[in-house]
Amino acid sequence: MPRSSHALAILGSGLYSKLPETRVLLVGAGGIGCELLKNLVLTGFGDITLLDLDTIDLSNLNRQFLFRKKDVKQSKALIAAKTASAFNPAVKITPIHANIKDADYDVDWFSQFDIVLNALDNLDARRHVNKMCLAANVPLVESGTAGYLGQVQPLLKNVTECFDCLPKPTPKTFPVCTIRSTPSQPIHSIVWAKSYLMPQLFGEDEEDGGTELDDAEKQGENADEIASLRAQAAAFKSVRLALRDSTPLEEAARKAFEKVFFHDVKTLLSMADMWKSRKPPLPLNYDEITQVAASSAKENGSSPSVNLRDQKQLSLAECLELFIASSCRLALRLRSGEDTISFDKDDDDALDFVCASSNLRSFSYSIPTKSRWEVKEMAGNIIPAIATTNAIVSGLIVLQALHLLRISYFASKATPPTATLRNVNIQFKPSAPLGASRIVPPNPSCGVCRDTYTTVHCDPSKTLLREVIDGILGDGDGVGTGPREVSTYEDKRVLSDPDFDDNLDRTLESLGVTRGKFLTITDEDGDWATLAISICLLPKDHPVDGPHLILPSPTPIPPRKVKAAPASLKRPADDDDGIEISEGPVTKKARTNGTSPPHLNGNGNGTKTFLTKSPSKKQILEDEGLIIVDKDDDVIIIED
């Protein structure tokens, strides 16, 4: 029996014979990515592009099984491809160590794939790939895990929901003054240490107190408090300098400590009004703390055991000691050539620093302290991750991918059979480990997949915004809808609207609308659906004297917007762009005010906020029906 016999028997020769030429893009070589790559290789896929921007960390090895200890710090994509190739040399795996959001990966690039599989850990990239797949009209399988929970979702343009059809929770933000002067919960201290203090001391030099304070001022926060915070920020200069010049390390660290935990607190205390109904913070005195520490050290000199070392609550003196030590280590790194150091949960010096300074702040404000273990989880947005859940999820991804491919290879484009597609959840019930539901059609008001996508090829340094708008709108007589009042955006930036035409004669490049980005055209009267135009470069063989702009042909006509289009009246057009023509009554939508973004993606106002406390995270994920991420970047910070 040849190696393909099992797969052939079960997939059928029709689909099986297509797999070697099927071009698969796998985005992410982490927990899910490693498993998935193995499954793809074994299933008989023959052409896989694997992209990941990350390098291997020791904490990956409990599940990312294509990596060994010797691979730590190397590119995930490269090592995963190398390891997996060894198991089936006939498979072509193209590793790319890069960010999927880079300009190189534009819609033309996405279009070369037959299917895209997301194995990503952050919301931003997942959304980006979702949008690119809609623009390139490539089926996508979405997935995520968190601890024992997981989720797989097949996404097919105009047939299923897209990733953004359901609102996603936005990460919690905190009012600047809560973070800077009136923290009341451990998370406030941690956010302060990680997002404010660490950049102030070790990050890029900021000229003034930062735009954050300007915004706070505009929103009418206490003016005295803001003025004082500005003064504080200015005083960082001398501390920054001390950390970087030849000041003895310990002295520089002590200077930082005294500025932040003594003088700044004193300054805040001088604003008596703030502390009328609040417990005032306590300025921390360096000498007092070290003296107390020296006398108590004699009593218990034992060090904590290995396992519990980072789960122990640190005393005030230990926090101070850790602050000085980690500041010295970070300062030394700056002096040996690192320009800036930003927080990374896997960077021990940075984590020690954030752990120490957040706890010192908590001592000052009588907030419960957190162990290094807990700080890591809260500051690093760590989600538990295990091999088993990733294995289950990636098995399911391949199954859904096969269903999607069977549809794109063998089914009619107009009425694709969706009976086999399933959204699957791995749940926490011993009585039913999987929950599967039939796919849901697109949300008619989705601000992402209901747009009409098209592509222009151009030289952005020569092409004017006006040329693109006029070209796409056309004359209305065979080409486009004809001229109408529109606004244009790049992401959330307004480029033009009917009362603002200054940019029309600027080049796309000067407006930052370059390769890989989208130019969005919204109808001022709300009569037509939004156009999303992806920017690609001119073909390689384009003549030097040829036009600098190639418009799509035929020019897409977006569907007319209707009040509430009854599903029965919709029919998919036979156009590849998936244009829908609705025959319902035409109504005008409220005018956009020209400053708000065209898409809120459902996470605008009124989004719930949640509470940060690790044991209940799973519960929250379940209760809120949240998307689940593999790890790292975007756990939702919760608030009570």
Added chain:
Amino acid sequence: MSQTESQDIETATTSLQTTSVAPDNKTRRYDRQLRLWASSGQAALESSKILVISGSGTSASVLKNLVLPGIGHFTILDPHKVTEADIGSNFFLETESVGKYKAEEEVRLLKELNDGVEGVANTSDLATILKNDPTYLTSFTLLIAHNLHPELLEQLSSLLRSDPFHPPLIVVRSAGFLAEFFIQFHEHTIIDSHSETPPSLRIDKPFPALLDHALSLDLSKLDPTDHGHIPYIVILVKAAHEWKASHDGRVPKTTEERKEFKKYLQSLRVKADEENFEEAEAQAYRVWAVTNVPSEISSLFNDPILANLTPTSPPFFHLLAALKTYTEKEPHTLPLSATLPDIKSDTTNYIHLQNLYKRRAEEEKEEFTKILVANPVQPQTPIDKGLIDEFVRNSHGLKVLRGEKWRAVDQDSARLKEASQSYPSHTAIHLAFSAMAALELKGVQVDHTTPAEDLKSEAAKIYGPFEEIEEEIDNAIAELLRAPNADLPTTAAFLGGLVAQEAIKIITKQYVPVKGYCVIDLISSTTSVIGA
């Protein structure tokens, strides 16, 4: 980062800079899973020995997911050599593996995943071991068998069933997109089930320090800020006490009274938007919901082992006996839990309340410990403080599961009929697998040429007349016969995750494992548990 993972504990601790609290490399490696099962679960994993029977792709997938999180030891038992077809469905075999022993090749490649794990290949065959050396088999912590011939499986399952101290067995069957697994165990006790029901706050039965604290507050004298920061627990304890004083010592009973009580809570507000009072109103039911021993826990007190407790009974049952005695005394509750939920409050009030609960929980634990050491039957070795602590802390989520023998459900058509009511297609898949086993027991080699009718008549012997599930039976048999022996990589990957997950639950004795047959249909991406 410069430390290596294999260094001994002494080096790891002494080479540390005193000022760093960074964890050792082992903790670092396992960071993401320690957040799920803690160091106690990790220690259990690291001292476990797993035997996997057959070196199939599914077996290797299961093992991969056990080697990565760091089990102590695994042995693969398989006398066969690697064929071309094997390498297509098994990631832990290479092209060069063809012709070599499967077990040896897989062990070599699996060991690469984690050098902290010991792996052994055993190329003898199970039949011989069963005959000559059964104690070898029972020396493992857990056995996992994939697509084992039913005759051998029958012998193995009987052996492991013959003594309550013999290890559990996970039986895994798969064919193409269909699969099922069953965990055979004697008795499985769980202290930390990671229960999602929070323990009682005992607002209806406030302990003295809590009541004193609540009564010491004069709400009318507090300034508005402080008033808005009193935790709802304190508000309810106080309000309930006052209510009882004016209602002959009774809590609100009727709907009318309960409405009245909530109105009373409203009247205590000094501002309309006090969130702590909103919370108090929402949680008011805690005043009249009586805290007693939850029925899932009190039913454990009837366990036969408690009646015949001996010094060699597992520590769990000694602790359970103490818990029973504890709950027979006032206030007839489980020991208090020290953890408070998230509540609206300021830091000072919250910490004060937390300290009250902590102190009381500590006292009740001491009371429990006194009862434990005064038990008429004492365990052989004294139970350590850590275990007492864990037991008391999780006493509201304790579980005792009792398993049954592999295939017991197939001798009980009433249970199968019941399962078919809720899960017709999954019950049919289970019957198809059981029918295949029955044919194989008769010496028939089942493959895609086996007549469907043969399987169907075996299934009928187990189930009786099919009636309304006839179509499901036909579908399941047809799908099974498409490739009755195919070990498909995606199915293997999926099963590898699911089965390893259950193995981890069994080994760590945390979380509740699947009881009954977990039946998997990967065409529809669905699972059900039948015969639980």
